[in-house]
Amino acid sequence: MNPNDAFILAVGLPVIASPVIYLIGRIATRKNPKVDLARWLALLTLLADGYFLFIAGMEFIQSRHELLIAIGAISLRLDGIALLLAAVVLALGTLVTLFSGPAVARDNGRETYFALLTAMIGTIIGLGAADDLFNLWVWFEAMALCSYVLVAFYRNEAAALEAGVKYLVQSALGTVLVLLAIGLVFANTGSLDLDEIRLAAQPSGLMLAAGALFIIGFGVKAALVPLHTWLPDAHSQAPSGISAMLSGVVIEAGLVAILRALGALHLVTVSWGALLLGFSAVNMLVGNLMALRQTQVKRLLAYSSLSHMGYILLGVGAGAVMGSEYSAAGGFFHILTHAMMKGLAFLAAGALLYSLHQAVGNHDPLVLDDLNGASRKYPLAAFAFSVAVLGLGGLPPLAGFMSKWQIFVGGFQTGNAWIMALVVFAALNSVLSLGYYAPLVNRLYRRQPAGIVEQGRPIPVLMSVPMVVLSLGVVVLGVWPSLADWLTGPAAQSLLMLFGG
């Protein structure tokens, strides 16, 4: 197959398949409510999409030439960043699709769920590949539209609706700011093509304002503190599979959008990198402190995503400012490992939530006390959850350690005192984060199970498969980190091209 065609298909297939999934799923359910065709169709779509992405990606990796496809005046570009984001979202999306079956089977919106999930995955792939400023916004907005309804999926729950409202309003405000910024850039450079803007953008107040609006507008989605306030609500109230997607890739997609936009403006000022690094510090500290005293498991994990966005920002920020390839590769590696670990954490928490609460028709949140002694009855979920949070805490031999390490090494290699201080600060934060990760693990292995655990239902097999896969991945990448180099290396080079090339 021609790699260019494969690339087009990889971007388009999920988007085109989405309505088909809805319709066929709907018809099948009408005929027999027990048939869950939508999920299997979605799975098939994503697997096929993975195949297309593989063909296109291999071509890019081997030839080292970016794939560029023009559709009218808009082009899509498969570079390192696009490939990394696409690979992460497809991998996690496939596992989430597999996982979500039982969790949404009881609700009558499952066709909607899988259709929107597939579409959202497609929009994120497209967002990573967009090479046109306005087109970037369109993908971004489409992604947001798909996710609003998924967040408020439990539409009879007050809390889910509340989270959906806040998420929608803050995101919409963000996208308006982005639109204003696009208008400014367009007015100033007369172009929407990112490469042309990169050449035309000169330092001016107007372009500075545009950059600020990009950071704030996209930053809402990327959960930069203090724009993050929607995140703990949305991530804790969404169905667990969606929480995994939101934390694992959607906020990172927001970051990629920031990087694309700021990369095009990189000649405007030297402050972009400093801003990213500033947000990095704030994100790490606030995320950790907010998580420290949480009692709801999913809310705790949501806050921890803030601090992990901080680590990622440290990597890509140092990469953008100092041109440090290790930093940038570390940042992208952390995007990958965070998607795995946080995805795993949300899926494991989701499995417990399902078995302890949802399966008995209860929509109470999963609280810390529910975890007590869960390992007796749910050894796999408990183990997976432990692997995930210890990895998030940066303990070896788990993937999170290695990705943080790569970020730190890159930071020290820059030789810049501020960045080195930030690295030490990040390491301190990593220690602080153990203050809430470690007790989670303790609870799981208590001898005396909580009452609710003893009455819990078994975890369905299909929910277990993604947990096993992700746990293995977290361990393997922790022991052999260079396995991900083929993905993170080109992404880092692409970032350096954006900000310096």
Next chain:
Amino acid sequence: MTISIPTTVIIMVLGLIGIGIYALLTTRHLIKVIVALQLLVKGAMLALVLAGRLTGQEELGQSLAITVIIADTIVAVIGMALAVQVRRVIGTLDLRSLTSLRR
């Protein structure tokens, strides 16, 4: 003293966005929040049209604005659907009642 057209329009843009943000900061009614979002979008859309005008690409500016209209009408629709559902489940559209998720 005359004010140039671009200046006028950009003040209009920022005015609309400012008023929208002010509404978001002060209003307590969910439907009003959606009204505010609409005001914001009008401003942004106008900015795109202005940008098209300033660079001599009015048609391109229009083309972008259409996409924006579609997108934000859908946001409004989903917002209203959420509002209807909020009213059904929670019984009020007062934002002060939508604060169960905190800390």
Next chain:
Amino acid sequence: MAEQLILLTVGLPWLGALLCWAAGDRHPRLQHTLAVSFSVAAGIAALLLIPFGYERPLVTLPIGGAFGDFTFSPDGLGVFLAAVATVIGSLAVIFSVDYMRGEAQLGRYYAFVLFFIGAMVGLVLTTNLLLMFVFWEITALTSYALISFHNDDPKAVAGGIKALIITQFGGLGLLIGALVLFAHTGSYDILAVIANPGLLPSGALAWMAFGCLAAAAAKSAQFPFQTWLPDAMEAPTPISALIHAATMVNAGVYLLARFFPAFEGVPGWREAVMAVGMLSALLAAVMAIVATDLKRVLAYSTVSQLGYMVYAVGAGGVFAAQFHLLSHSVFKALLFLGAGAVIHSVGTRDMRQMGGLGKKMPFVRLVFVIGALALAGLPVLNGFWSKELILEVGLEHGNPLWMLIVMLVVSGLTAFYTFRMVWLVFYGQPRTELHAHDAGLAMKVALAPLALGTLSTWLLAGSFSRLLSESLPAHRIAAFPTGEILREVLTAPVTLIALLVIGLGLAAWWQRDRLTGLSQALASLGKAAANSFGFEAVNRAVVAVTQDSAEKLRSTQTGMLSWNVAYLVAALIVVLAILALGVGLP
């Protein structure tokens, strides 16, 4: 051959860990068997590895990039500590067969013990500083998991997290060291920087040196990080013996000894190391005098003895430090396991409730007294020789005399608290009704070799010095035959003084009733010692401030949409302001 042996010593325990976990808690016998066989096999592999210490073969696993190549190279220091870790590890596992019988969740217990043993071996054999940090962290993780093994007990959970956070905090020093090394040399090769410290600019080398000192102090529970070790005594006793006395806490001393040639030239480093060791030795000894919990006394004495080793490294006596490390590992494991047998039997750790147990537990009393005499430093047990070697080093290299005097005083204190402990537990009249029984078979199997070792490991002095001397050229360790080392110790004047001080310590214990005036004078000191000289308060304050600020920060999440929008607009203003100022990185 060496490659296979290295992989076996690291891999066998890890494989055993997986199998023990997989065996499931419904088959405790299988778990016991698996744990014992894999730990013993690892011990044999480690012993077989010792001869390769002279050759220093290099095993490389290519990883590359920001991670360097994962390399292992067994030299004298490495093979010696690997042997200590696996042999004492297997004895602790054997002891556990009796001690942990009937406990729930054995799979988790054995898996972490074996995981620890493998990591400890990796830590001492690798020459890649990143990999060393990895193993360093894994030992912390396993230590934490095992301290908190009794998860339902809040004290155990708190002790575990405290140990984890404090050692991780200190571990940042090692992290900085590794990052500095890579930033300047593009690799994590430890041997290169040891052979040629000039690879790094002096400023960077100083960061690395003091970073490693911080890491070592945290890991070896030295001043000012010593507070975690006593709280770690909530762990099952075999764990206290293995991890918190004989192996993991030695990692700090190992780190300092390993890098000694690279760091000795850093201004102030040697003095700082000596000061850390001296202060730890002194403070912990005072705290041991007033403690009433049997395991805590042993924990304080561990801190104190590790202080001796750290002091020795700083003083330039790498061989003396390592030799004392060997002695201490053996006699302290013996003491802990002996204490474990007592605690297992009587069900309490409070020495005030014991007394007169010797009659009911003659075997345990016998081995415990052997260990105690070694700890007190009485001839001819192994602790005597190694401690005297350290004190002798204190006189050399122009080291400050007052520090040596402090260390001499500490040896008197050591004798005092050791006899107090033995007396309270085994002699005198029973103070409460306790049902005691002597140790079981597996316990005896573990205790007997350790007792024999306490009596005899000093005979290895000659060959040990030859091993270190030949395989660590940069350390410039002189090799002497055993006889010469012994004669040197016996003829040194310091030895005589030390014995005198130890005698004084003993006399003080016998005459304790007549020294009421003195003891009253020391009462306030005792009170301060019981409160860890204020370090506990510092720990608590740090935790309280963190928790408090976390709680305060939570109120910013109002749940009110308008506030959320307000934050957003405020952030926009701040970003615009930063851009207006044109802030960039200098």
Next chain:
Amino acid sequence: MFHVLIAAAALVCAIQAVRAARLLLSALWLAGASALVALEMYLLGAPEIAVIELSVGAGLVTVLFVFAINLTGEENLDARRTIPRPLSWVLLFGASALLLIFILPGINQSETGQVYATFREIFWEDRQLDTLLQILMILAGVLGVLGLLSDQKTDLSPTQKDRRA
């Protein structure tokens, strides 16, 4: 001058839309603002979009608002504030002033260039990817409304029942 008048009128409509006590009035003021924005667009040389804005922005959206207000009912909320009024003024003026200072010098320097393609070409050919994606957005919207508002015959959760009771 005409532009200034339109701008002033649009802003007044916007303010009224925010201030109006009744939701229905608010929606109507919004429609007014929308119409004036459409007029301004027309004057800026964008007739097609002006028509669409008039029909969708001022027409369809208003109808939707009326519909939604009918479904949810008017609700009298007391006058308690959400955040301190001075703070909102400070934030608003801070952000607007900074943005104006940044933007104004740049916006007048832009120059009118050459028109090189027709609207139809640009919309359907150059920007066809955007146009195609609109379909996806509409799909998401439809699925969203269906998902949120479809009949609820399925089980009510216990908490839900409590709240009803």
